[in-house]
Amino acid sequence: MREGYDFSLYKADAIAGLTVAIVALPLSMALAIASGASPDKGLVTAIIAGFLISFFGGSRVQVGGPTGAFVVVVFNVIAQHGYDGLLIATLMAGLILIAAGVFRIGRLIKFIPHPVVTGFTAGIAVIIASSQVKDFLGLSLENVPSEFVPKWQAYAGAIASVHIATVLVGLGALAVIVALRRFAPKLPGFLIALILTAAVVAFLGLPVDTIGTRFPDMASTIPMPSLPAISWARMVELLPSAFTIAFLAGIEALLSAVVADGMTGSRHRSNQELIGQGIANLGSVAFGGLPATGAIARTATNIKAGAKTPVAGMMHALFILIFVLFASDLMAYVPMAALAAILFVVAWGMCEIDRFIALLRMPNSDRAVLLLTFGLTILVDLTVAIGVGVTLASLLFMARMSETVLLDNGNAADDDDEFHRDELDQRDDLPKGVEVFRISGPVFFGVAGELLDAMRKIGRTPKVIILRMRLVPMLDASGVTMIEEFIEQARVSGAKIILSGVQHQPKEMLVRVGLSGDHAGVFFETDYVAALNLARQLSTITLH
Structure with a gap:
């Protein structure tokens, strides 16, 4: 109003x-x-x-x-x-x-x-x-059991x-x-x-069952509230x-x-x-x-x-x-x-x-959560399925994070130094029509919507978007879905995406869902400098 x-x-x-x-x-x-x-x-x-x-x-x-x-x-x-x-x-x-x-x-x-x-x-x-x-099929069954089997x-x-x-x-x-x-x-x-x-x-x-034969006393008006x-x-x-x-x-x-x-x-x-x-x-x-x-x-x-x-x-x-x-x-x-x-x-x-099917291509942990929740929903109960699924996903996530910390422990100081060194000036050299986002930390089901929110807050869609992902040690299935949704939203708006510095595990997850190579407006670069150079070329082509 x-x-x-x-x-x-x-x-x-x-x-x-x-x-x-x-x-x-x-x-x-x-x-x-x-x-x-x-x-x-x-x-x-x-x-x-x-x-x-x-x-x-x-x-x-x-x-x-x-x-x-x-x-x-x-x-x-x-x-x-x-x-x-x-x-x-x-x-x-x-x-x-x-x-x-x-x-x-x-x-x-x-x-x-x-x-x-x-x-x-x-x-x-x-x-x-x-x-x-x-x-x-019109089967002659008086009482159909509620349980699946x-x-x-x-x-x-x-x-x-x-x-x-x-x-x-x-x-x-x-x-x-x-x-x-x-x-x-x-x-x-x-x-x-x-x-x-x-x-x-x-x-x-035709002698087939209809709403009239199944529900002969069905009301045809809106009832009074009670x-x-x-x-x-x-x-x-x-x-x-x-x-x-x-x-x-x-x-x-x-x-x-x-x-x-x-x-x-x-x-x-x-x-x-x-x-x-x-x-x-x-x-x-x-x-x-x-x-x-x-x-x-x-x-x-x-x-x-x-x-x-x-x-x-x-x-x-x-x-x-x-x-x-x-x-x-x-x-x-x-x-x-x-x-x-x-x-x-x-x-x-x-x-x-x-x-x-895309989730079945994910690592065993995501696949196990998917199939367990699916099976329990059909064979046991929806409430049990959700409770077990969320609990298992949480435990597997904690296990993944402990592995990530051990793997990245030796490079943590260098990462922090570089993060602070260019944190303040990463936007200074951006060409017109280019926007940059830095993702730091694991992208999992708890933070999967933050990137989409950040894109909405800028109020406009740039011609080229750089996602800096060197500080992302892990993507889970929900994180991959978020990246896919972000890319799709950018594609609909006419923007191209450059992913820079993607580590091994996140890149493997993105490849599993078909986001590999220069696929449909998505580009991979080894570091931010190379991504920035490519962004200049793409923004120049787009603007002209």
Whole structure:
């Protein structure tokens, strides 16, 4: 409001809000069903929490609602404690998030190592995809086990009951989504797939499961606000689930906000974002909704559609509300197999297969953290996976640091002398359009975001950036990811990167992810003098 708001901004935000609403509509229903709830719960969450996240959050373009990260936790809480138990856990999670924002704990989220985040996200994706096999194949199963291995044993036992019409509907929806993503990515593939498959099922009278047959008593209006019956015993019983929900909401919201910052060049306020997430979850509970957080895919869609301010996220919620009020009867015709196809695509996106494979090329320690977190998420429990993953990553980091100190002990004095000798005058000879950053010390999961913050603070993108890395003895997987993100952000802005004085271990890690040689605007030089000479040449070419 301080910067002003006019009709041109509103128009851009309204178009972006409508675009995101079209994407969020089928996703909200599919994620709610995968979580063990009815589709209307997902829509209520997208409306109430989506509006509040944009209104109170710390990011200009964040879009929130139900997400895949919650599916496993929500399903288990509903199965063990009922839907009222989920509401109580979500209520406590909202209060935890608000307290975390007030006490400025948002910055601590960055201490979650990257292999842990990738491992549990990929694990959740596998669980989501596994949960949809019954609906996609039309299997005759009354009760599907919640555990991963027994679930697949049940599928194998019921394989003879595959329903051909259901499979064809699911494959048709999947083919439409994949084809549109390949040949017409701007079109809303999820919604088009639902409309086409629903029309085919209704026109041909196919005997397949639909939302109407599965949920005949589904509400078609927004309920009046109310709160579940709360007791001290229930709160104690549900506290672990509340912390898990709060943790997932916080980490996914802040990861989404960081992605948005990279796409827009803006900077979110992490603690305000946590407060906004907390308020949104309290609001969702009041209307009987699910846990909510920032959604990376919907936020990226919002940005690509031209969103300028938080009004876009609020408009997305209002457009979904309009659909619920005036077109909810049409949802009854949506085939369950089509929703399963949507969740297969969502799960594939969550896997981040390229990043997962890149982490498998990392040293054994990072690989062990990734695979252990991935396996525990699937086979044991998400909370256990995160706890074990973070603990193991911390212990391995301490072991790495002890090795680094021993290796560099003999040269420490020389490094310090040179550091102090040119610390004050490293910027004196910089040509126009060249910027220099010095990184001193190990770049690991706890400090991986500092370089991106430093680049944002200069307020402009230079033509050439020199990263002085001679004093960096170690890079871990999160540090490599940060360097990749920094390079990508610079590349999008048209800047070239020169890495000078890279030591053996950091260079080996960068080579593992393909940043070797003069690759796509990235150059390696042996020392700062050579880097400066190359920067003069590159800046002269760029300026002319």
